[in-house]
Amino acid sequence: MNLYNKHKDVLNKAIDALHNRTFYAAYPEHPAPAVYGETADADGQAKFKTTVGKKFEELKQSNPESWVGQEESPYLQDTLKITYPAYSSLTLIEKSKSAFHAWRKVSVEERAGILIESLERMKTRFFEIAYATMHTTGQGYMMAFQASGPHAADRALEAIASGYEELQRFPKTALWDKPMGKFNIQLNKEWRAVPKGVSVVIGCSTFPTWNTVPGMYASLITGNPVIVKPHPGAILPIAIVIAELQKVLVENNLDPNICQLGVDTFDKMITKELAEHKDVKVIDFTGNSVFGSYLEGLQGKAVFTEKTGVNSVILDSVEDADKVAANLAFSLSLYSGQMCTAPQNFYIPEDGIKTPNGVLSFDEFAKKIADNINSLVDNPKAGPFVLGAVQNKKTSERVADADKLGGKVILASRTFENPMFKTARVATPALLEVDASKKEVFSKELFGPIALLIKTKNTDQSIALAQEMAMEHGAISCGAYTTDAAVREKIADEMALAATPVSFNLTGGIYMNQNAAFSDYHVTGGNPSGNASFTNPEFINKRFTWVGHREPVKA
């Protein structure tokens, strides 16, 4: 109970935040020396450098069957040569099953204490995790720090808080006293929140902690043992998190296999073996739609997916076209369009966009976007850091071939030299013009920095297309610009029906790509971009079962 008492204030604040949905963060997002210590950044970088080229020996998992690792830095375009303890899928599942029974009997208070303590330990390694994230995903430094560190820890805390609350929602016991006229029937009843069992969390290559910790901590707080199967290209950031959690488990005399790292290699992936095994009852997945839909089709399991989508921006009328173009150029450049929330399809009426100074034509607005991309990319103090590097070679190839997609090239993708890493894999955004009739061009996700300016008849057609894309192909985010209240409500309603959150009229330092723990649901679960949401009650309550027993009160 010690760790529960230590952390119950933050737990209760987090539960309140979930329901207020106002701003809340337990982990400061700014990598400030004042917060994290004067030498925290240098220490983290140094620690990362000593990790490269070695066995990762921090995990408490015993008797590895082999040591493997194939991570490569998109900045260095060279392998990191870090290896991790590896196990067959059957070994991982057996260890998980044997860890299950101890973990499910730990009280939810104690579980919450242990899990929040692991986030406090993770906090001491945010900078190291940041460098690990940069050199596996290609994210810029600031994003790597924030997304993999404090934002991920907040999303994990959100899952813990939501799980803790959900498990307390019904009483543990009750006296059921039914009047029958001349006598009463009295039953003592009790309810148990029974965890589903072995849980597998499948990570992605671009956000190795942020997209992994919600499912991982949601399964753990509800009493399930977890096997984290990271993407073979992005292991180190989550390996550090799991190592810290395993230390806390061992300190509390618990089996470290309650949360295992289960790595594999590109040539011999174990994901399907894990997912299809009958003893695996819960699956979390972030990744491509084909694999996600296959997982959703596995029966008898609780499956949570974040897949891909086609994110839209609807441009109707604006107060300041320059501010809008600057905001959107940043949104589509950030981490080279490799965020699942990045915009891709920009719907612009053929008659242009209404502004206080008259109508801005399609071409004028297209030029503004292109100009803003260029000035961002060509600013040596901003471009390289905002774009970061491209995680996967295939993404670079797709961007380079953007002129073959079927649109008119407004701005071709370029490359440039990153001042810190001359070897970095870089691709600036490609901007294409496409007619609204060419659905085959814009009705799929073009992962990476590719933006399509789609010429529509009018805003009604823009809305209809954005809704159709979200309903048919999924969408995680939507941007909309309108100064007309009726148009605003139409967009809000039509996109809500497509289960897509809309960011209206964003300008300045807030972008449609961003979303905040405790306030913004990430993915709604209501369209083909995924069936799950960080963190709504469904994300929690499919991980356990309410079971009630009863017995007559003894006379």
Place this chain on the structure above:
Amino acid sequence: MNLYNKHKDVLNKAIDALHNRTFYAAYPEHPAPAVYGETADADGQAKFKTTVGKKFEELKQSNPESWVGQEESPYLQDTLKITYPAYSSLTLIEKSKSAFHAWRKVSVEERAGILIESLERMKTRFFEIAYATMHTTGQGYMMAFQASGPHAADRALEAIASGYEELQRFPKTALWDKPMGKFNIQLNKEWRAVPKGVSVVIGCSTFPTWNTVPGMYASLITGNPVIVKPHPGAILPIAIVIAELQKVLVENNLDPNICQLGVDTFDKMITKELAEHKDVKVIDFTGNSVFGSYLEGLQGKAVFTEKTGVNSVILDSVEDADKVAANLAFSLSLYSGQMCTAPQNFYIPEDGIKTPNGVLSFDEFAKKIADNINSLVDNPKAGPFVLGAVQNKKTSERVADADKLGGKVILASRTFENPMFKTARVATPALLEVDASKKEVFSKELFGPIALLIKTKNTDQSIALAQEMAMEHGAISCGAYTTDAAVREKIADEMALAATPVSFNLTGGIYMNQNAAFSDYHVTGGNPSGNASFTNPEFINKRFTWVGHREPVKA
């Protein structure tokens, strides 16, 4: 708002009851003249009789494409000759889609008011529904009244209350105010609970209202339009409920097609057409496992199932063997074993059952059960009413052939004359002895009054088999008799892992078959007997999506 104000007290009491899980009922279960009126029973019976042989013209659904109906009374073994307005699956879906947009914009308060009002109207027809239920399902009078009337209305209210609460769980709007150091980013945020869309509720032949109203009202309170597709053999009870709801909708200037009755015939079922249609987003089903599993496999839909299971009774030690045998004989005779909660597999150690007076042998206990069945069945004031009639000819045939199942017949099924209906289809329970090694005999549901006494090595084997059956084949209920606290906890824990609620040591007037709205979850959703539970939060929150929009606060 009128109807909301009228019913908000009962709504709030129901929400409290859900969380207290103590005894609560809004609708009195006793068909007492003092409660329901001196002539209520006679009036209901008369009304039922005038309905037989005619078109059912009460529904507000317009322009029927045909009139069909093939219901048959298990008591009369004759068709009821009632016909209902029928529509093609496409017509039903089109009408539902067009009703959707009005209904989703009705406030949740107003929806709750309308739906509870419909239950108040249903209450005025409980007796008529009781006779309709008897003559479609074969239930005895008392069960037909209670299960199809007050208990069903309470389960409906439970779904309304749970939905109402779930939709209020997060704020409609919030100001998100993030300190950025020198300035704050302020966003106005709003959240909408967006209904999934057209909902189809597929009824069963044995409990036509009780198993239908939870999904129907859960979908309606969350803003979804509903098509109720009853079993072609049991339409009238739910048709009356829907007629009353449609009247309330029309009185409130709403489209009656918000909840449609969508009947079909045995030779031309429309269930698959409805279920597979892309615009059908939510499906509730009660019925056989093969069809239920097929429905669960349909992707992109929220599917809620109650299928079949193998319910066990574990006999270890008892305080009073006679009371136990009487209780169990009643449980397996009630409605001729046609309840989804009826016990089938009775696990008894080969060394017998411990009692305060020494060990009772397997054979002695088997004889007690058989004797108790006989004395119940042969009591003309009890037997015919407890057993009711057999809904389906196939069930009668299965019971008649029980001697071919592979067990030793302890008690053969008989028939007898029902004093009220000489034509009633009757089958008394068959009791077989089976060795624990013969899993092929007892590892499937034998729907109807067939009980297997399974001879095990000891209680540990009994528990292991009951758990295995529940995990592999599903279980909705479990009975257990033990006076040993350690054995009790082992059963509670092992059956909880199989997501099966256990009724311990029931004797007297309470039976493992029964469960109560607001307190007992019906089906847990955690084993193959079904993926849904009346009514846990998951039963509600998969029917809608939280979608959040945001916009910067204007300076």
